[in-house]
Structures are given as structure tokens and as C-alpha cells.
Amino acid sequence: MASGEVKLIGSWASVFVMRARIALHLKFISYEFLQETYGSKSELLLKSNPVHKKMPVLIHSDKPVCESNIIVQYIDDVWNSSGPSILPSHPYDRAIARFWAAYIDDKWFISLRSILTAQGEEETKAFIAQVEERTELLEKAFIDCSKGKLFFNGDHIGYLDIALGSFLGWLRVVELDANHKFLDETKTPSLTKWAERFCNDPAVKPIMPEITKLAEFARKLFPKPQG
């Protein structure tokens, strides 16, 4: 089951693609990284993900798996005897990790992205306040989940670390754009320390995009209105 060619359709800038790459690195899996060109979608992508036509898509022995958090769990299932466990072992801890991973995508990320597309100062302020509130919840979640250890998952990075940590590059880009810090030592002391540890993890460091390059890409994706 664990043998068979592994390909990943994605892009250097995508948070969701990064999740899959971190999981593959944690399990020491070699894979072919098929980078999409910005502005167009390859035939392979459209064929492998006809429902959403989005990256990442993991192709394992010619079978496509879509949706970043589903890919991460698939990698953990298939290569369960390789590297550390990505999902927590206890069912309750797993449920909590899944709960917060869903929260990050459904609520936290949506507010964060809204800052980049906000029209005018009032709207921007409102979304900033929303992200502040939601980040505070994640600070508490970290304290609960980590139980005094280094990561949400304990001693090693895991599912929830990957779910949130993959956003750290983009979070920095939004902080610079909005001139507002969401992670800092006074407001979110635990998450701030965790963020640094996460970015320096050997499975993460080689693929965390450079902030200036990401900021430049963000300006292309989210052009500012004139004036």
C-alpha cells in the first residue's frame, strides 16, 4: 500500500499545498512536485480534481486525493509506520484537532483573507477585529491542546500544527499589509513562540515561502484599488 509513485499538484505560494508537503516531509516520502502556472489550470489538475478544479491534489499510484486536510490524513493513514504520527492517537484529542482545523479554514482564514479584499478603512478595521478575536480563541486552543508541550500535537508537529502553521507566511503578509500584528508576545505569547518553533521545524523550513516573494505575489492576487 505504501509503495507506488507519489505526485503532488500544487504551487509554492499555496497554504493548502504546503500542508500536503509538510505531511510528506514528516513521513520521508519522495514525491514529484508538479507546479501549476499562475493564471491557468493544467489538464492534469482538471482531470484529477473535476469537482473543485483546485490544488493541492495528491496522486498516489495514479489515484487522486483532494482537499488539503483530507490529504494530510490520507498520508498519515498510508504511511502509518513511517515517521511520527500526524493525528493524535486518542479519539478525543483527534476530535479536538479536527474541530480546530475546521474552525481555522471555515472562520479564521475567511476573516484573514477578507482583510486583503476589504473595501475601505471601516471594513478593514472590522475584519482586523474579527481576526483578533478568532486568533485569541486559537491561543486558548493551543494551551488546551499542547498541555504544556511544544506543539498543538505535543512533542512533534501534527495535524493541527500543520493546519494553522501553513498560514504563517500569509499571516505575515497580511500583518504587513494591514500594519497590524496578530501574533505578538503580549497578546498571543504561546502562539508566538509556537510559530517560531513551527517555522524552524526541519519538515517546514525548506518550504516556507520567503515573505517578500509572497508579498509580491499577494499584490498580484489582490490588487489594491487606485487612490
Added chain:
Amino acid sequence: MAERSEEVKLLGMWASPFSRRIEIALTIKGVSYEFSEQDITNKSALLLQLNPVHKMIPVLVHHVKPISESLVILEYIDDTWQNNPILPQDPYEKAMARFWAKFIDEQICVAAMNVVGKTGEEKDAAVEATRDLLKFLEKELVGKDFFGGKNLGFVDIAATLIAFWLMRTEEIVGVKVVPVEIFPEIHRWVKNLLANDVIKKCIPPEDEHLRYIKDRMVKLNIKPA
């Protein structure tokens, strides 16, 4: 000695598809539970305490610890009680099951709700959008009794939202979103569901359910057809 059923408590609501999913899963597993009917228009202190983030049902409480979000709860139930598995064992099939369940909640549910209260061209467009999404599920059912194969599985449980909420309310909404001519496999699957003992036990009674939906639409100022 404490009653075993007190260990598992479900905060739910009789007409909610998300709440009913949990009842189906617990029934498949043969797990006794205490059901606590919640008034979602006047949320209890208990609900707000157990789900402070979303303040929504369902919430499963097991050994005093609360779990929220229906798909998260379903996975927890499958992880905790290993008899009658809900998710496939094969990692690829498991990934596909998770994919379709997410698709139902994030795409189909949203598209179907978008049909309600619309008229004319807007309604037609909303119906078309919903049908385009349902066609993916139609394909998945070819050659199978259920999404899970021979038995009810994770996707079937999630998709009861389509069978007993979307399809039941078609008359009230005023359009057949899921006609049998376009979706013969889905209709065949619904018949299989209705013949299943767990489903029969766990879905809201039709007449009462339709009355409830009509009432809600009136309260929300949406004209039933």
C-alpha cells in the same frame, strides 16, 4: 452503579439534519445515549457552555467531554466504537468518503439553501447550480446500494440531508430540485434508505417535519409555494 447511557449525551434538535446524523451513527453502533432536545431559538446555558465557539447543536458529550461539528462527531464515534464501521478501512476509500461528506456540507447544503425564497430566473439558476453538484453524487451511486457499498456509511449518513431535507421540502419550496428523470440513482438510494431499520428509526416523522418547515418559512417571511 451509574447507568451506561449517562456516559453518552447528545444535545440535539429533532428537525435538524446534523443532529439526526449523530443519532443514526450511535444507533448503528448500538450505543445508548441520553438525548437532550434543545431550543435553538432560545439557547440553553448548557449548550452555550458546551459549544462556546459555535453555540450550535449537535454536541456529543462523552465521559463529560463535549465534541461539536457533526462530521467531527461522526469520526469520533467511529474511532471510539469499532463495531459496524462507518468509515471505510481502506485509506483511499476513507479519503473519498471524507471528500464527499465535505462536499455535501460545503457545496450542496449551501446551494440547496440558496434555492429557498428565490423566484423566477434567480430560482432557476439556483436550481441548476444545485443539480450540477448533485450530478457528482449521482455518478457515485452507480452499481451501489449505498454510498458505503452494501451498508450505510459515512457519506450516506451525511447525505440524509439530501434525502430527508432537500427532497422532502421540494413541494414546499415549489420546485423539484431532484427529479427522478435526472437522478434515478439518487431516487433508488432513497428507497434503500427508507427500507433500512436504522434510518426508519432515526429520521423525523414526515408530516410533523413538513409542518415544522412550513412554519419556519412563514416565520422567516419566505412564501411557501
